[in-house]
Amino acid sequence: MKDGRTHRDQSDPANDRLGPAHRRSALSRLSTEYVDVLVVGGGITGIGCALDAVTRGLTVAVVEQRDLASGTSSRSSKLIHGGLRYLEQFKFGLVKEALAERGLLMSQLAPHLVRPVNFLYPLTKFWERLYVGLAIGLYDLMAARKGNPLPRHKHLSRKEVRRRAPALAPHLYRGAVIYSDASVDDARYVVSAARTAAGLGALVLTSTKVTGIVRTENRVSGAQVECLETGNKFEILCGTVVNATGVWSGDIEEYAGGHGAKVRASKGIHLLIPRNRLELETGLILRTSESVLFVIPWDQHWIVGTTDTDWDLDRAHPAASQKDIRYLLSTLNEVLNTPLRYNDIVGVYAGLRPLLTGESEKTSKLSREHAVSISAPGLVSISGGKYTTYRVMAADTIDAVGIDQNLDLPPSATASVPLIGAAGYHQIRSDAEKLSQDTGLSLQVIDHLISRHGDRVGEILELISVDPKLGEPLAADHPYLRAEVVHAVRSEAALHLEDVLTRRTRLSVETSDRGTESAREVAELMAPELGWSEATVNHEVDHYLRRVASERESNNELDDQTADATRLGARDIRKGMS
Numbered sequence: 111m112k113d114g115r116t117h118r119d120q121s122d123p124a125n126d127r128l129g130p131a132h133r134r135s136a137l138s139r140l141s142t143e144y145v146d147v148l149v150v151g152g153g154i155t156g157i158g159c160a161l162d163a164v165t166r167g168l169t170v171a172v173v174e175q176r177d178l179a180s181g182t183s184s185r186s187s188k189l190i191h192g193g194l195r196y197l198e199q200f201k202f203g204l205v206k207e208a209l210a211e212r213g214l215l216m217s218q219l220a221p222h223l224v225r226p227v228n229f230l231y232p233l234t235k236f237w238e239r240l241y242v243g244l245a246i247g248l249y250d251l252m253a254a255r256k257g258n259p260l261p262r263h264k265h266l267s268r269k270e271v272r273r274r275a276p277a278l279a280p281h282l283y284r285g286a287v288i289y290s291d292a293s294v295d296d297a298r299y300v301v302s303a304a305r306t307a308a309g310l311g312a313l314v315l316t317s318t319k320v321t322g323i324v325r326t327e328n329r330v331s332g333a334q335v336e337c338l339e340t341g342n343k344f345e346i347l348c349g350t351v352v353n354a355t356g357v358w359s360g361d362i363e364e365y366a367g368g369h370g371a372k373v374r375a376s377k378g379i380h381l382l383i384p385r386n387r388l389e390l391e392t393g394l395i396l397r398t399s400e401s402v403l404f405v406i407p408w409d410q411h412w413i414v415g416t417t418d419t420d421w422d423l424d425r426a427h428p429a430a431s432q433k434d435i436r437y438l439l440s441t442l443n444e445v446l447n448t449p450l451r452y453n454d455i456v457g458v459y460a461g462l463r464p465l466l467t468g469e470s471e472k473t474s475k476l477s478r479e480h481a482v483s484i485s486a487p488g489l490v491s492i493s494g495g496k497y498t499t500y501r502v503m504a505a506d507t508i509d510a511v512g513i514d515q516n517l518d519l520p521p522s523a524t525a526s527v528p529l530i531g532a533a534g535y536h537q538i539r540s541d542a543e544k545l546s547q548d549t550g551l552s553l554q555v556i557d558h559l560i561s562r563h564g565d566r567v568g569e570i571l572e573l574i575s576v577d578p579k580l581g582e583p584l585a586a587d588h589p590y591l592r593a594e595v596v597h598a599v600r601s602e603a604a605l606h607l608e609d610v611l612t613r614r615t616r617l618s619v620e621t622s623d624r625g626t627e628s629a630r631e632v633a634e635l636m637a638p639e640l641g642w643s644e645a646t647v648n649h650e651v652d653h654y655l656r657r658v659a660s661e662r663e664s665n666n667e668l669d670d671q672t673a674d675a676t677r678l679g680a681r682d683i684r685k686g687m688s
Contacts, residue, residue, distance in 0.1 A: 116167050117523045126309030126530055128301075128603035130640065136171070136313040137337060141344040145169045145313070147511055148333055148348035150320050150362055152176075153183035154300050154497055156354035158504035158524075160314070161307040163352075165523045166508060170312040171346060172304070173335055175319040176426070176684060177609045178602075179300035182356050183497070184613050185428075185461025187380065187404060187415050190215055190224050190292040190498045192253065194395075195402055197245050202252075204479055208498045209253040212292055217259050219501075219528050220299060222535040222564030226260055227293040227407060228392040230275055232283040232445065239265065239285060246289045260290035276389040279447050288392060293406060296497065297613040298562060301602050302529045309530065316603050317684055323351070323365040323489075330366050330488030338684040339605065350511045353491040356464040357425045366489045373493050374467040375422065377670075379430040380415035381438055382457035382619050387450060388412055396445060403441050410587075411456065411620060414438050421462055421670070426682065429664040429673035430460040457619025458665055466494040482506045484514050501525070531564025538565045549574065551581060558589035570597055584628045590615045595632050599639040606683050607633050607650040608657065624658045656680040 125132075147163045149156045152174025164170045174180070192209035193201070215224040231246070233239050246263045253260070266286045271278065275286075304314050317338040324332035324345050332347040353362040357375040385407070393412075394405035406413040417434050435458060443449040466481055480495030480503045492507045505522035512519035538545075539560055546553045549571055559567045573593040574581040580593035598604035598614035610632050612618040617625035625632075633647045642650070660680040667673035 117165055117520055125311070126305040127601040128305055128308055128314055129600040132308065132313075133315065133603070136315050137342075140171055140313060140315070140346045144347045144349075145171045146349045146515075147171075147352055147508075148173065148346050148350070149352045149354055150174075150333065151352075151354035151356065151358075152178045152300070152304070152314070152316060153181055153354070153356060154179070154296070154303070154500045155183075155356065155492055155495065155503055156352070157300050157303045157307060158500040159352050159354050159492065159507050160312045161303055161310070161527070162501070162504040162508045162522055162524050163511065164307050164310045164312045165527055166519050168508075168511075168519075170307070171348070172307070172312060172314045173318040173320060173333070173346070174314075174316045175338070176682075177316050177605070177613060178304055178314075179297040179613055180609075181426070182461045182463065183300050184297035185378075185380075185459050186296045186497055187378070188293050188296055188406060188408060188413060189227075189404070190294045192249060192291070192498070193496070194246065194249055194289075194291075197248060201479075204496075204499075205249070206252050206255075207502060208496060209249070209258075210255075211499050211501060213253065213257055213259055214501075214525060215294075215498075216292055217257070218526075218532070219524075220294075220302065220532050222531050222561060223299050223302065223529070224292050224294045225561075226290055228288055228290050229395045229404075230266070230271070230390075230392045231287045231289065231395050232271065232275075232278060233285045233287065234283055236284060239287075242287050246287055249289065260292070263287055263289035274391040275394070277446055277448070278390075278394075279445060282445055293408070294497070295562065299529075301614070302531055304603065305601070306527070306529045314603065317605055320362065320365070323362075328487060330486055341685065349488075350514050351489050352507060352511065353485070353489060354507070357462050359464065359491055359493055362489075363485055363491065366486045369485055372467050373464045374420065375425060375428075376463040376465050377419050377421035377428050377434075377460055378416035378463060379434045379438070379458065379460040380413050381435065381455050382408070382411045382459075383414055383450060383454055384456060385410050385412060387454050388446075396441070398441055403438070405442065409620075414442055418463075419670075423670060423674040424678055425462060427677050428460040428462050429661075429667075429670070429677040430458045431667050431670055431673035432665060433668060433670075434460070435665060456622050457624065458661070459619050464494060480506070482510050484510055488514065490514055531566045534565030535560075538567060545571070549581075555581075555583075555589055555591065559591075559594075562594075569601065570594060573597060584615070584631060585617060585621055588617070588621065590617065592631075592635055595635040596639060599636050604636070605640070607636065607654050608683060610636065611654065618658070624661070626655055626658055629654050650683070653680070653683045 146168040147170045149160045149172045160170050160172045192205045250262045271286045319336050320333045322334035336343045396403040481493050485491045490510045495503045542556050546556045570593050584590045611625040629651050633650045657680040664673040664677040
């Protein structure tokens with residue numbers, strides 16, 4: 111069958127709010143309506159696939175068993191980068207592709223969420239200046255071919271390094287090279303992409319678990335799902351199921367009897383350190399015996415990471431052990447004048463990379479590239495990949511959907527579809543002072559809102575104009591506002607307290623109390639939006655407190671097995687999830 115589709119690139123603001131109304135409509139429609147594509151997985155890969163498909167004129171639904179970006183896509187290093195170290199592995203194609211995507215995301219698709227960040231690469235040996243300079247020079251040259259919005263690298267003398275990075279022990283370096291990459295609020299990016307897809311017609315359902323596969327003759331023709339909020343079970347019928355579940359991809363393959371690419375999970379942990387504990391003007395990149403260590407500027411904190419170790423335990427809640435934490439601290443302390451202490455750590459988080467694998471390779475050596483396969487008729491699987499290249503991965507996946515259904519699809523259009531918040535970002539940024547004057551909010555708060563919501567900042571300001579109390583901060587010394595909680599429920603698909611504290615905000619890792627002191631206030635703000643009783647508020651708060659306690663305890667365990675068992679002491683808030 112041939113079916114000439116047309117591009118769709120005009121989002122409808124009336125439809126892009128992922129609140130309770132969208133959820134009710136999606137549940138009702140998907141129990142009876144057929145869709146061209148059913149995407150399983152609400153991380154950046156799955157949402158990217160949904161956005162790509164809907165812009166090509168396909169009808170699309172996304173189901174996610176937990177929250178948007180609840181897995182790997184909220185637990186990354188927060189970098190959009192070409193992968194400088196992949197040059198050493200001669201992965202020139204991967205680096206070139208990633209650098210092109212970096213430029214596109216920064217300049218057109220999401221300038222409010224993807225921002226420049228500088229890194230200092232200390233030189234410890236006399237020959238490194240030539241070697242590293244040539245590598246980073248090639249990195250800049252490859253980026254420039256697609257229009258690089260970032261400055262070229264610079265060489266620094268030992269004196270200049272001492273001025274820019276007093277925290278580094280001067281006897282350990284001979285100079286440095288400073289270069290530019292980009293950072294991203296990974297969870298917010300996924301939410302923005304999901305809203306963009308919804309505005310174009312995609313149906314997005316979180317807390318909806320796939321429990322089986324529907325077949326028609328020899329073809330996958332849909333999925334059996336369960337709404338974890340109500341317990342309702344139904345079937346979603348479709349032309350193709352897209353398996354974009356990352357480290358869970360094998361589960362969907364097993365349901366369907368398919369054979370896609372083999373994936374292994376690699377655990378990466380990160381620490382958050384207060385900004386004032388490290389006297390640095392820029393981020394750092396340090397070579398280690400196994401890989402590299404990043405120190406990344408992140409608002410009021412530094413993100414220190416990452417590790418790269420095999421993980422075959424619980425995939426939903428990977429635990430950071432004391433061994434992981436001590437490794438990062440000790441590695442960083444080797445180059446610092448004043449060592450960091452364990453109690454300098456404000457937050458810890460752990461995520462899993464879905465890596466393409468052969469048989470027995472170390473996870474640090476496994477491929478960061480992606481693979482798309484029609485693993486069974488009616489089932490397309492996407493595995494591996496990098497956050498930076500999610501859009502390319504999505505395009506390849508929907509191309510495979512076209513082959514699976516024998517459709518004459520137009521080429522991917524997402525290179526010209528900005529995420530919501532992007533189109534008027536530069537104008538709203540230039541109006542920041544006037545917005546501050548007009549609203550009575552500090553310029554710091556306005557800057558914070560613009561950096562998270564772009565030209566949709568008016569959605570937050572409108573809430574505050576109706577109820578000025580919503581303009582108050584949730585936590586001392588942090589810019590998150592009460593209005594952002596209400597907005598998270600009305601427009602960003604937040605259904606539970608942890609959704610807000612861990613992904614719509616970062617209070618779970620950016621505060622020493624890990625969000626516990628704000629938990630009840632946030633739950634009470636969510637309650638009228640979701641129809642919660644006092645008992646439900648108490649349940650949500652109690653669960654979050656248990657979650658934080660189990661995470662803290664797991665961080666003190668010496669090995670992965672014990673840390674995993676301790677972290678699982680707090681059950682999932684969603685019904686039917688372990």
